[in-house]
Amino acid sequence: MPQRAPTVDPGRVPDSELEDRFGRRFAYLRLSITDVCNFRCEYCLPDGYQGKPTGFLNRDEIQRLVSAFAELGIRKLRITGGEPLVRKDALAILADAAATPGIEKLALTTNAFNLAAQAEALRDAGLSAVNISLDSLDRQGFERITGDKRHEKVLAGVDAAIAAGIPSVKINTVLLGGLNDQEIPDFMEYVRERPVAVRFIELMQTADNGDYFRRRHVSGQTVADRLQAAGWSPMQRGETDGPAVEYSHPDYAGRIGLIAPYAPGFCDGCNRLRVTARGGLRLCLFGNGTHDLRPLLQDEADKAALKRSICQTLVGKEVSHHLHEGDFGDTPHLASTGG
Template identity: 55%
Template structure:
């Protein structure tokens, strides 16, 4: 009896088995979820939705489904959630979505990517709801070029919202700009001037081919090396990446409060450090932005389904993740528009 009691005591003291984690067949660990909350966007960006959004404006994940989804990924080790679209702020319940993600045990960072059209009016509410990191898409600081690229003459309002956000104590405020041939001659100098006294990061993203933007890509694509060379020649130096960072390599300069970032999907080894998974606004797990199909998770996002089933389906999908995309071969998977999967 005494021996049995000692065995029970030892068992009680033994550490609980570690929960399963998201690791693929190439040893990459996934701590970062990009979750689209809508496909709808009210901008008409030339490289994504030049004719505006024309799809169905309903059927997206509901708030309770989003909460269950985030809990499932957090149980598997995800610590950072980025809400994207489309344009997330077209959803009236965005504050509640942010709050649900921020309240999830294990989630340490909740980020948002927005075109900024409601930024100055809503950013304080997002911060109060638990938003910790903010990205705003601004492809040019020239008002005419911005209006031409987006279909909206809203640059001044959006920049005012960015300045408001910089005063709210976010972990990071970043601007996303697509690297384009039309704007490359002036964009770097303009953004550098803007960054001199602002503790933000401007990230230039190499234009990526999709099934719908072939002619635009051919006319506008500029390799990221152009910016990398510009930065090195002016004394900017690369910073080390953290485990839950996105794909950007950031550059700092002692004379500037802000930083530049470079996202180079056509560069060698770009996918080697992949740490993020994507779920579409309709509940499909995308293992790669430029993959095909997806794994439907929505049927498991109800009260009647044990959360372990959701977690297991996610784990079962990981072995099918490929080592990298095939953009260099001109293959975009089945991706028609970035707004379809949240970019």
């Protein structure tokens, strides 16, 4: 449910190191370790990855970054991409992060192209949550949306994550008019016996998907209305939870969630920061510019300066995105910043 809007006070002196001038505190970091993705989702990378797969933070730089953020109060870390598991050292990066003092919850977002083979190793590395991108339960629908034929492998990855005992297993489904919005009842049935959460994500406009957005955007309110009409009830949001409003039902083992960035009050409870795969601190997914932290990641002796730089940059965080005004910042596509 929308939370109380933060008080706008540009002159506010934060009470804690990771608090912005509107009184919002940040305990959740989303860290991209690559912008490479091996799927061709038509809402994100319809022509496939076109960047240069070089220059990403190395394992030592990542660990210095994670340690500094943990000392500033980050308790939940999500490793994202692109597709993070295309990195050969992804498992080692996750194990390093899980062993970092202060990190209480380690999460991963993946398209699950190889999750079935890696689920137990990821659990053993300390992974406590996995979010799996799955935009259709139908094989043909999946292939149409993702440009990939590994539908069965993705479904097997969901079941493998559950079987491995990873504590939190969630599915991310981008809601697309005329492509998968008719599958909402199917996803409800999918969680009847499975202890997973399916979260429908409202399609967001970026720099390169304007025409597609206008054709396929469906308001998240349509999902909320259907859930409540079917007897689902919204759940309380935790301090380190992401932006989803999750719904439960006594007859279902799983949950249904909704991420609706165009809903009123969406930014009020913002609790997360983002760092790109090359070390750029982004204060908002749909903001402009990044603050380069990489020069301060070369030596452990720079940690104090790194933490000061993070805190000073946070002062510039705005109260809200400007998606309602058609301003999506300088985000070209979601794979570029980890979503």
